[in-house]
Amino acid sequence: MTNHLGDMMFSKYILVVGANPAVNHPVSMVHILRAKEKGAKLVCIDPRFTKTAAKCDEFHRIRSGTDIAFAYGLLNHIITKKLYNEEYLKDRVYGYEEIIKEAQKFSPEVAADVCGIPADEIRHIAEEMAAAKPACLIWNQGLTQHTVGTSNTRIMPILQMFLGNIGKNGGGVNILRGHDNVQGASDMNNLADSLPGYYGLGEPAWRHFCKHWGVEYDWMLSRFKDKAMMEKTGFAHSTWKFGVLDEENAANNAGTKLRALVVIGSGMTTVSLLSLQKQAMDKLDLVVFVDPYVNDLAIYSDRSDNLFMLPAASQMETSGSVAATNRSYQWRSKVMEPLFECRPDEEFLFGLADRLGFLKEYQWRLYDVAKSKGREQFIWPDDATTELTQSIRSIGLQGMSPERLKAHQENWHLFDKVTLEGSGPFKGEYYALPWPCWSEKHPGTPVMYNDEIPVMRGGMGFRVNWGTTSPDGQSMLTPRTLPNAKYDGGHAPITAANIESLGIHLSEEEKQKVAGSTFALGIGNNILVEKALEAGLCPYGNGKARAVVWNWYDKIPLHREPLHSVRGDLVDKYPNFPDKKDHFRANIKYRSRQKELGENKNWVDEFPINMLSGRLVAHMGTGAETRSAKYLAEVESEMFVEIHPDKAAELNIKNGDMVWVYGTMDTRILVPAKISTRVDYNSIWLPQNFSGLEQGKSRLDYYPEGTKPYVIGEAANMISSYGFDYNSACPETKCGLCRIEKVQKG
Ligand SMILES: Nc1nc2c(c(=O)[nH]1)N[C@H]1C(S)=C(S)[C@@H](COP(=O)(O)OP(=O)(O)OC[C@H]3O[C@@H](n4cnc5c(=O)[nH]c(N)nc54)[C@H](O)[C@@H]3O)O[C@H]1N2
Ligand SMILES: Nc1nc2c(c(=O)[nH]1)N[C@H]1C(S)=C(S)[C@@H](COP(=O)(O)OP(=O)(O)OC[C@H]3O[C@@H](n4cnc5c(=O)[nH]c(N)nc54)[C@H](O)[C@@H]3O)O[C@H]1N2
Numbered sequence: 001m002t003n004h005l006g007d008m009m010f011s012k013y014i015l016v017v018g019a020n021p022a023v024n025h026p027v028s029m030v031h032i033l034r035a036k037e038k039g040a041k042l043v044c045i046d047p048r049f050t051k052t053a054a055k056c057d058e059f060h061r062i063r064s065g066t067d068i069a070f071a072y073g074l075l076n077h078i079i080t081k082k083l084y085n086e087e088y089l090k091d092r093v094y095g096y097e098e099i100i101k102e103a104q105k106f107s108p109e110v111a112a113d114v115c116g117i118p119a120d121e122i123r124h125i126a127e128e129m130a131a132a133k134p135a136c137l138i139w140n141q142g143l144t145q146h147t148v149g150t151s152n153t154r155i156m157p158i159l160q161m162f163l164g165n166i167g168k169n170g171g172g173v174n175i176l177r178g179h180d181n182v183q184g185a186s187d188m189n190n191l192a193d194s195l196p197g198y199y200g201l202g203e204p205a206w207r208h209f210c211k212h213w214g215v216e217y218d219w220m221l222s223r224f225k226d227k228a229m230m231e232k233t234g235f236a237h238s239t240w241k242f243g244v245l246d247e248e249n250a251a252n253n254a255g256t257k258l259r260a261l262v263v264i265g266s267g268m269t270t271v272s273l274l275s276l277q278k279q280a281m282d283k284l285d286l287v288v289f290v291d292p293y294v295n296d297l298a299i300y301s302d303r304s305d306n307l308f309m310l311p312a313a314s315q316m317e318t319s320g321s322v323a324a325t326n327r328s329y330q331w332r333s334k335v336m337e338p339l340f341e342c343r344p345d346e347e348f349l350f351g352l353a354d355r356l357g358f359l360k361e362y363q364w365r366l367y368d369v370a371k372s373k374g375r376e377q378f379i380w381p382d383d384a385t386t387e388l389t390q391s392i393r394s395i396g397l398q399g400m401s402p403e404r405l406k407a408h409q410e411n412w413h414l415f416d417k418v419t420l421e422g423s424g425p426f427k428g429e430y431y432a433l434p435w436p437c438w439s440e441k442h443p444g445t446p447v448m449y450n451d452e453i454p455v456m457r458g459g460m461g462f463r464v465n466w467g468t469t470s471p472d473g474q475s476m477l478t479p480r481t482l483p484n485a486k487y488d489g490g491h492a493p494i495t496a497a498n499i500e501s502l503g504i505h506l507s508e509e510e511k512q513k514v515a516g517s518t519f520a521l522g523i524g525n526n527i528l529v530e531k532a533l534e535a536g537l538c539p540y541g542n543g544k545a546r547a548v549v550w551n552w553y554d555k556i557p558l559h560r561e562p563l564h565s566v567r568g569d570l571v572d573k574y575p576n577f578p579d580k581k582d583h584f585r586a587n588i589k590y591r592s593r594q595k596e597l598g599e600n601k602n603w604v605d606e607f608p609i610n611m612l613s614g615r616l617v618a619h620m621g622t623g624a625e626t627r628s629a630k631y632l633a634e635v636e637s638e639m640f641v642e643i644h645p646d647k648a649a650e651l652n653i654k655n656g657d658m659v660w661v662y663g664t665m666d667t668r669i670l671v672p673a674k675i676s677t678r679v680d681y682n683s684i685w686l687p688q689n690f691s692g693l694e695q696g697k698s699r700l701d702y703y704p705e706g707t708k709p710y711v712i713g714e715a716a717n718m719i720s721s722y723g724f725d726y727n728s729a730c731p732e733t734k735c736g737l738c739r740i741e742k743v744q745k746g
């Protein structure tokens, strides 16, 4: 989120695109409804008439996978009618001219044909959203689980920048995060392509963390086969199975197949192509699940050995910092000691490091933090929080000491729920210090990219992250100056080399202490950052956002039809990406999959129905936890498929009839039909929260004694279609095709 939940109160118009907060984010929904009571107009763009849509002023049904065409349709009208903020674009956005060019191709009529929302409605949304000052945008998984997911997440901020809504109270792009602490998980980079803090995997990043962790860079290098492997993106959650199943992928993995899998805190049956995942799991040498429940993938296994289930403690039995959806870090207290033989996650990781022979190196920094605080033993998780907040400077976690986080948590009553502003001893601070929080004195940043307030109030321009000049020779710096800044106009990120050229004086002693470091790379002191803040400058520079990402395949977002599109007639006009080799170590098909049935044939010819999936309010993720909770299991006790009444009539299906739904990967699921106009004639909808039935067969007997959940059901991902985001490899689970057959009685 650029802004935060309370801030939506200042919105005049809220566009919810591909999110269903009434079900998935009930707390956010309260804020959204309060904004509505204050006069904000709520508009929902979704392929399904959701519970959120039911609470909105307007609902517009979109065809899934076409949000880019929809956004260009809006932009086309905004540009034609000159409803955009030209000054904002000139000052703050690099490459917006390219967006204007692409938008010319999508008159509201053209966009309407692609996305299914009528042209007049597109014009109406564009005009009302442009007139509302400010308007905010909310999205979630409806935009990300597509081959063009990352392009979706670029076009929406671009739309907001055309309207001048980024960096404004009540504006912004508000992405409602998924799991508890998923923001923290990504900040810590539990991802295959970066070290913590989005530092990447290059040598400077490794050197930064090695220095911080107190280990030699050469020792770290010696842990890898070679430097290339050290700096190479790993397998993703979605691609590891290809590293086991497809021989050809060994070449992407230093010549070896993947041999072991350790799962900590993922339900796994929630990943697409479940049947391939099951096959891959059964071919590994070793499989380990660390989970408070019996992991749902484990019970799909037919292996007889080398599968271990280690009992993790739940979050009630641990404490520490967790990041909320708005980048704020809250301290969480332990409610109870771990029950029975359960252990907190870190103990498994320490045990593993010990047996692999590097526990000392793994924990060195924790002892170092303890020593700096006059102790012999480290305190978990406090000292780990100190460790991580001191090393992650890229996004500015330095100001989040465990002491400060605890003080905020203990004093909720002293913070305003709408503005997050503190009072009493917290005057000037924002609740839970949303990052960047550059120093112990910095208040946190409730609204990102607001350059109308001083940096010490949370102000900033856009980060200068790709150099000060673009490849086509344009400046990436803004001409704008932050209030109270001692340097006029945009500037590069603060480094030891450039700080004095920005008018900041350093003493000889300070110069020695910061030699060779930058705002993000440097350990032991925060001098560069503190000096920049004193001068009113933002440590990461003051630059422009980029609408053109010159190092990506699609430099600007382009509409591309889903791999399995219901509009076969548009597949060649808006072809998907070319196939991609070594994508998170797997060779991934795009265009070749889209045309796999032959040049003149499309998937829709054999699988005529669009497949949507999402969530139920009573269940979480794969449902391992909630289907084992008696009362929640009772609330939603059965997997089902939503089918439109006209389609049901055509297939002679009555409410409650059992049907087979066939996916495009030779798999099928057996579920009862729920007749509903929430979906349109061409689509079905499946909840993603069930597991334990495999293509009509129960796996209940595979649960160890005493661990059977109350409810099992077919997993939606048994029939999800092949497809992965072109940049992140996120599975394309929001588009896909299927066909339905009624189960004949007798
Ligand atoms: N009760 C409950 N709450 C949860 C979860 C849960 O499992 N249960 N899971 C949590 C997690 S991990 C997450 S990530 C969030 C997810 O939260 P949401 O993203 O809100 O969840 P979904 O229901 O998966 O999808 C949102 C909407 O996107 C729509 N959609 C699908 N395709 C498209 C498209 O192409 N374009 C547009 N515009 N819309 C589309 C769907 O119809 C759906 O209504 O929820 C979190 N909250
Ligand atoms: N078809 C379809 N598929 C989807 C989606 C969709 O919309 N449609 N949404 C996708 C999204 S956004 C997500 S996030 C995934 C969600 O999918 P998962 O992340 O797979 O879902 P969860 O069930 O939340 O998995 C959490 C697991 O961690 C365990 N766990 C809970 N607490 C702890 C703990 O403290 N420590 C440890 N070690 N384990 C713990 C739980 O018991 C559970 O087994 O599903 C994805 N899959």
Ligand SMILES: [Mo]
Pocket (backbone or CB within 6 Å): 178, 179
């Ligand atoms: Mo998620």
